Amino acid sequence: MIYRSTRIFALTLFAILIIAPSFIVTVGSFKTTSEVYTKPLSLPENWTLDNYRYLFEVSNVARPFVNSTVVTLSSVIITLILASMCAYAISRMITVTGKILFILFTVGLAIPGQVNIVPIFILFNDFNLTNKLSGLVLINVVTTLPISIFILTAFFKELPKEMFEVSQVDGASPWRTYRSIALPLSRPALGATSIFLFVITWNELLFPLLLITDSEKRTLPLTLLSFRGEFFSNDSMIFTALMVASIPMVLMYLFMQKSFISGLTAGAVKG
């Protein structure tokens, strides 16, 4: 009895802690700021799209939205290609090289990007890679390679060796075996990896903050941050920007909850 009532109480409390802020933000984006402050939990008296209109017409939120989309899609695709190739090679190499490669990326996994703030800032300035979307793609690929290779190597090692050996005996090159056998088999692992890559790349703040100063090249998280100065004490505008920035991920989550949960849990170590 005590257990059941504690259970219901705890579950409800946590649910409220998640639902209430989400609700306030969602309905708040259709309200005026003063209505957000006085009656955060009530539905808007007059539903208005003014905030959205202002955000797209005056603040040009479409620009960072497109930037984020381009950067995220390119980063995820390039990472998946490079990581799956490398992971397959590591899992099939019997020599020391495979081990050395694996150790390189495992050590890399242990170095958080934040430790590299100084040298990456300098290197990217020297190579003229700042204020470029391609520079962001490059740093995203580099920082997500270790975790992706880690997950995919584990997956490839679990697959029965015979599948690859048979194909090799038939005279197929490793490249063909990778393309026609390993890749199709690893679709679930690639799917899970791509989901967390999507989420962390879309949400990344640190490196855009280091490398982008040109407002035309800003990604969504950077833009949100700058809106805070621009719309100071105008929370309904902030909420609207939050909605725009989060909607792609929220929609994907609604339709693919299971893959999102398993994918993001596999990548949890990346934070």
Add this chain to the structure above:
Amino acid sequence: MTQTSAPTIATRNIGAASRKKKRDAAIYYLMGLPAALLFSIFYFVPFIANLRYSLTRWDRITDPEFVGMKNFVNLLTNDDLFFKVLGNNLRFTFLVVLFQTVFSLFFAILLVRNTKFNILLRTLYFFPTILSSVSVGMIWLYIYDPNYGALNLFFNRVGLEAFALNWLGSETSALYAIAFTQVWFHTGQMIVIYIAGLQQIPQELYEAAEMDGATRWQQFKNVTWPMSIPTTVVVMAYTTIQSFRAFDLIFSMTQGGPNNASSIFAVMIYQTVFNELRIGYAAAQSIFFVLVLVLITLLQRKVLGSGKER
């Protein structure tokens, strides 16, 4: 004739096979190369270069000047901010690890069975994980706002005006307020990890405990907890790393303020580079950051490792 030709064919086959082996090995190298090169040039080499920067005084306007170990000496003997931030970082990590682990284990136990209701709640609790740190930061900036925020509005409505504080604006509460947000942000993810671990515990153990008349608490103490220690190790390790990487969240909520009360290593390093233009000093700070991370990871392994053996 036949006696001599047979070994020849065999040798030829071996020759062909070994040639294919060599060619295959070369292809494997080529497949691993792009990732390894990119990663080395843009991540690993910079990491090493950082060591060199740490021995200089450099503002990126004039040329770097070699100063030996001076930056490290300064950090350890003449930098109150460094120790304040170290303390903040350790407190933040400790609190987040403690509460996130306890809460996620608690909710995992409540939601361990795969009923429709439980799966729905797990999906709900997981939801914040997909948001960006900046979004989460903005949401909680509003909630914590001293004048208009939801939290103080709530306290004032229910007559607890004494609790209506300036959560992020005060040096005493800012770090704790952010720690709470971090726990809110990632508990759902850890619940999922715990549930996977709990579902591995053999059901017979609970049946046996029930036959012995064990209470729920005794079942937890004697079955669930000892059996879930390996998962706890994973959850705590993940949470520790996440808390050290909370730069995005802290930067978007307080930028480390007020008066550096909520600053952690990454925020301090960023500000040393961009606000003070002291590249060499920031590099030295990063090296301490790595050392602290390594130390904590080793310590955690040791403590929890001995727990596992017990």
